[in-house]
Amino acid sequence: LVGDNDFVTNCDHEANISPWMELARQGIVLKTWCVNPDTFDLELSDLEPLLTPQTRLVAVTHTSNVLGSISPIRQIADRVHAHGALICVDGVAYAPHRQVDVQALDVDFYAFSLYKVYGPHLALLYGKQKHLLGLPGYNHSFIDNTAIPYKFQPGGSSYELSYSLVAIADYFQALAQHHWGDQTATDTVGQFRQAFSLIRDHEATLSDRLLTFLQSKPNVRIMGCPNPDPESRVPTISFVVDGVSSAEIPPQIDAHNIGIRYGHFYAPRLIEDLGLQPQAGVIRVSMVHYNTVTECDRLITVLDNLV
Numbered sequence: 129l130v131g132d133n134d135f136v137t138n139c140d141h142e143a144n145i146s147p148w149m150e151l152a153r154q155g156i157v158l159k160t161w162c163v164n165p166d167t168f169d170l171e172l173s174d175l176e177p178l179l180t181p182q183t184r185l186v187a188v189t190h191t192s193n194v195l196g197s198i199s200p201i202r203q204i205a206d207r208v209h210a211h212g213a214l215i216c217v218d219g220v221a222y223a224p225h226r227q228v229d230v231q232a233l234d235v236d237f238y239a240f241s242l243y244k245v246y247g248p249h250l251a252l253l254y255g256k257q258k259h260l261l262g263l264p265g266y267n268h269s270f271i272d273n274t275a276i277p278y279k280f281q282p283g284g285s286s287y288e289l290s291y292s293l294v295a296i297a298d299y300f301q302a303l304a305q306h307h308w309g310d311q312t313a314t315d316t317v318g319q320f321r322q323a324f325s326l327i328r329d330h331e332a333t334l335s336d337r338l339l340t341f342l343q344s345k346p347n348v349r350i351m352g353c354p355n356p357d358p359e360s361r362v363p364t365i366s367f368v369v370d371g372v373s374s375a376e377i378p379p380q381i382d383a384h385n386i387g388i389r390y391g392h393f394y395a396p397r398l399i400e401d402l403g404l405q406p407q408a409g410v411i412r413v414s415m416v417h418y419n420t421v422t423e424c425d426r427l428i429t430v431l432d433n434l435v
Contacts, residue, residue, distance in 0.1 A: 134185040135159035135178055137170060139192045139398045144218040148187050161188070165402060168195050168352050175207060183213040190222035190238075194395045194410060195352035196364035198222065205234045214259070220244055224416055225331060225362040227324040230254050247296040248289040300324075327417040332358040334415045334424050335365065341428045342367055345435055351402065351410050363415035368407055369435045375408040377434060384430050386423075388413045 136145045138160050152158045159178050164171050170188070179186075186208045191198050201217055208215045219228055219240040230238050238254040255263075257276070265271055265279025273279060297316060304322040305312045313319045335356035342348050342365070351366040368374055374390040381388050391409040392399040399409045415424065 132184045133157035133159055133180065133182050134187065135161055135183070136187045137161045137163070137189060138401050139163045139170065139195060139197075139395060140187070140189045140218060141193055141220065142394045142396065144187050144189060144216075145397065148185075156184075157182070161186075162401065163192075163195070163398065168197055170197075170199055170204075172200065172203060172207065175204065179207065179211040179213070181211070183208075183211055185214050185216060187216045187218070190217050190219045190228075191225070191362055191364070192352070192395070192398070193221040193364060194366050194393050194398055194412065196221075196361045196366065197353050198226075198360060198362065201233045201235065205236075209234070221364060222362065225327060227320055242293065242296065245296055246299055248292045250286075250289050250293070303327075328358045330417050331363045331415065332356050333421065334419060335361065335363040337421065337424050338363075338365055338413060338415075338428065341431070345369075347371070348435055351404075363419075364412065365415070366410040366412045368404060368410055372435075373408045374404075374411045377411050377431075380434055381427070381430055384426070386427050386430060388427070 134148055134151060134156055135158060136148050149158060161170060161175060161178055163169065164174070186204070188199060188201070188204060190201055201215075205215045214236040216237040217233070217235050217239070219238055221244075222228065223240045224244045224246075228238065228240075235254075236256050236259055240252055242248060242250045242252055260276045260280075261274060263280075265273060265275070267275075267279050267281055271279045297320075300323040301316065301319045303326065304319040307326055308322050313322055335358075339350065339354055339356050342350050343354055347370040349368050349370070351368060353361045355361070369377065378388050378390050388411060390411050392405075393409070393412060399405055404410060413427065
């Protein structure tokens with residue numbers, strides 16, 4: 129409705145900003161919750177003044193794909209709900225690294241790409257049933273409004289890709305079974321929990337090695353939490369080198385068959401607000417659980433000669 133307001137953050141992927149900006153053309157007031165440029169966090173104290181009785185929706189990232197920082201989604205959801213609004217979370221940069229529990233988070237909507245959890249190129253959208261029932265469908269008129277998710281399907285899904293989704297569960301269960309042996313949980317949820325505990329611990333080790341190295345370089349600025357604490361960040365680590373264009377470093381790394389990248393990573397608003405456009409954005413190292421300590425150390429050795 130005209131006069132209602134929604135808000136987004138400046139650290140989200142553009143996919144969780146532009147669609148909401150379109151609503152401004154319909155009279156919706158769009159506000160922006162900005163990252164603290166000193167801590168690189170979305171501060172809860174900055175959230176409260178933005179929430180009003182007219183707030184209808186808050187769109188926020190679970191983890192910034194540039195900063196690697198983990199947002200306190202449950203605390204955000206509690207504050208948003210206290211003002212009678214809904215929360216929509218982009219989990220694309222979080223889901224590869226941590227187990228998602230939408231009930232514990234109490235989110236209204238949660239979305240991510242399934243290839244991020246090592247599946248096919250399909251997307252997932254979770255919504256609380258009461259909200260999905262209230263949304264109009266865009267399938268044929270004879271499809272009942274209670275037919276979820278059928279009423280949202282404009283056509284048949286890819287059966288091949290859909291069936292391949294079962295391999296996601298197979299993968300995480302196999303990971304748990306391989307490492308936990310006789311102590312493997314007997315249920316699927318428990319096995320997922322065990323798999324992601326392994327992922328969390330290993331990725332914290334990788335983060336610690338790289339962050340420790342980067343902090344040893346006085347001309348390097350880490351763009352995000354410098355602490356490897358897995359409660360605070362995932363091993364998506366961005367940095368800049370004083371006086372050096374971010375575009376200059378990755379091509380030199382490529383020659384060693386190591387892939388890191390530079391730029392805004394579809395979060396141009398964050399890069400602009402941090403004043404990093406003239407430097408061609410950030411250099412980003414994106415690690416996951418199948419990266420080894422040896423690979424991380426090899427990257428550090430190469431970087432040591434360049435920064």
